[in-house]
Amino acid sequence: MIGSSINSIVRELPTGTRLVAVSKFHPIEAVQEAFMAGQCLFGENRPQEFAAKVPAMREYLQEKGLNEDSVKWHFIGHLQTNKLKLVLPYADMVESVDSVHLLESIEAWGRTNEKVINVLLELHLGAEDTKGGLTEKEIYETLEKAGTYPHVRIHGLMGMATNTSDEAVVREDFRRISSLMSSLKERFPSLTEFRELSIGMSHDYRIALEYGATLVRVGTKIFGERVY
Ligand SMILES: *Cc1c(COP(=O)(O)O)cnc(C)c1O
Secondary structure (H helix, E strand, O other), rough: HOOOHHHHHHHOOOOOOOOEEEEEOOOOHHHHHHOOOOOEEEEEOOOOHHHHHHHHHHHHHOOOEEEEEHOOOEEOOOOHHHHHHHHOOOEEEEEOOOOHHHHHHHHHHHHHHHHOEEEEEEEEOOOOOOOOOOOOHHHHHHHHHHHHHOOEEEEEEEEOOOOOOOOHHHHHHHHHHHHHHHHHHOOOOOOOOOEEEEEEOOOHHHHHHHOOOOOOOHHHHHHOOOOO
């Protein structure tokens, strides 16, 4: 089940686009099953769960005599600055940098721990006031002074479309982040690592591919409904 879902999604992805299998709320056995089907990149959105699953998978790989680093982890949820130590030692990327304050805290953590953290900047999309994320202006300003964050490597943008069944609204969200991505690449050509666009989830990843997604974050369509 898990394996066939992964394979059918991966087959739809153009070259250069990667699947982040979102395993949140699912047991480690589900991650192992996905790994055995060839999936090596996973996403989690809660610090505690993230900090438990990463070492559990390392142990599993070790027992199998496999390279512990063959599984990569992206953190995709809201990250409070008092939880950095649960996430940053293990994360191959933090996709959800949703405030300048968080970015600065990650930079400080990286400096202290002599580590460079890979991140995406999360653009605030959709109408809901509660949803986090940076404004376009904040993203421009951040990239203008990217050099002042030597312990952070900014790889691109992440966004979550408005949660609606109205496809036109979803398309407008993806169009906006995709066009921002293009403008930023043009405006900051020296930031050669700035190339990832993480958009699309189970219900809208096919649409996201039309707008240049290089990462799609899919949970339910792989692992089934989550039990909260
Ligand atoms: C849970 C989650 C996903 C995956 O959602 P599905 O609808 O289960 O595919 C993607 N991105 C983020 C940020 C998430 O929190």
